[in-house]
Structure formats: C-alpha cells, structure tokens
C-alpha cells in the first residue's frame with residue numbers, strides 16, 4: 001500500500017521525468033545531509049557566505065576593513081589581471097573543499113563548481129577559454145582526479161567556452177608550500193608551470209585571447225600568478241584567476 005506522497009511521487013515521475021522530480025523532491029544537502037536541496041541547502045550557503053566582507057579589487061583577498069590597501073598587492077606583482085574567490089577559505093567551505101579534494105567526494109564538484117561558475121559569470125563575461133591549474137603527474141595518479149579541472153568544467157559549461165585541461169603542465173614538485181613564507185612561496189612557484197609540449201601535443205595558441213584560470217583555492221596567489229605567466233607566454237592578453245575559496 002502506497003502513501004499519498006509516494007503515489008504522487010510515482011505519478012509525477014512517470015509524467016514529468018527525473019529532472020522535474022528532483023525539483024519536487026530534491027535530494028539531501030551535499031554539505032550537511034539534513035535538509036533537502038539541489039546542491040547545498042540555504043543554511044549551509046548562509047554559513048559559507050556569511051563572512052564575505054570587502055575584497056581587494058585586484059587580487060580578490062578578503063580584507064578586514066573596507067578601503068584598506070591590500071598588502072599582498074603592494075609587495076607583489078601578480079601575472080594575473082585579477083583574482084576572485086567565491087567565499088572565504090575557512091570554516092564550512094574549507095571543510096567542504098577538503099572533503100572534495102582529499103576525501104575524494106567527487107560529487108561535491110557540482111555545487112562547488114557552481115560557486116566558481118557564478119564568480120566567472122560575473123567577472124569573465126565574453127572570455128575565450130577556460131584552463132584549470134594542473135596537478136603534478138604523481139598527485140594525479142594517487143588522487144585519481146584534478147579537482148581544479150572538475151571545477152573548471154562547470155565554469156566552461158556556464159560560460160559556453162572551451163575547456164583546455166591540458167594547456168599547462170606542472171614542472172617540478174612544489175616542495176612544502178605550506179611552511180614557506182610569502183616571499184618563499186612566490187619564489188617557489190615561479191617557473192613551476194609551463195605550456196604542455198609533447199611529441200604529439202602542441203599547446204593552444206592564446207594570442208590576444210582572454211583566459212579564465214580555475215583553481216579550488218587561492219591563498220597567496222603564487223600558484224595562480226605562476227600559471228597566469230605561463231598562459232601569457234602562450235599569448236593570453238588577459239588572465240583572470242577564479243577559485244571557490246579565497
């Protein structure tokens with residue numbers, strides 16, 4: 001004996017198909033698993049976006065007070081045109097990005113990718129190409145996926161622009177970025193990325209093009225800047241770095 005909602009569920013399913021069914025009975029929030037939502041529920045989104053605050057107009061760093069000049073931008077010359085993150089890399093967002101990247105919860109690529117795509121839609125209208133920050137070959141083998149590439153797919157689909165997942169390559173091991181000073185990180189990342197060249201692969205020609213660079217997180221901006229430099233060596237006129245966490 002079926003309950004009335006179950007009967008409705010079945011009838012609706014036969015009548016309108018799966019996607020509309022998801023709207024009627026959305027799955028559980030991928031963050032908390034408690035409330036129904038396509039992606040993240042309102043409570044989780046509120047928590048993620050609760051501490052946005054003012055940002056640096058150039059590197060996108062979240063600042064403590066509006067109008068304050070960004071220290072990083074005064075000290076560093078970044079190769080990207082600008083960088084932007086969807087929200088602060090802390091608390092719930094940090095936990096979600098770690099579940100995605102280190103815990104292998106690949107299904108989180110969709111809601112997290114949507115956050116990156118929202119930023120890209122705002123900041124990169126009319127851009128020509130989307131490129132993810134590459135992983136080292138070893139990390140790709142152990143992890144099985146490049147988190148930046150999965151996020152970049154969402155961005156490329158939203159912008160309706162081609163994705164170039166193999167445009168860049170990571171040249172050598174970065175070392176322990178986390179234990180380096182800011183200047184050390186910048187120097188360590190410099191020259192770490194290059195256009196991927198192989199026997200049968202020629203890097204794309206980005207002459208005069210505007211390129212969206214995608215990563216899961218931007219912290220110091222060293223990695224994004226090094227990738228932007230490599231994209232500029234392919235002719236890119238403008239490179240905007242987009243991340244979920246900033």
Ligand SMILES: [Zn+2]
Pocket residue numbers: 029030031032033034035040041042043044045
């Ligand atoms: Zn939730």
Ligand SMILES: [Zn+2]
Pocket residue numbers: 056057058059060061070071072073
């Ligand atoms: Zn800045």
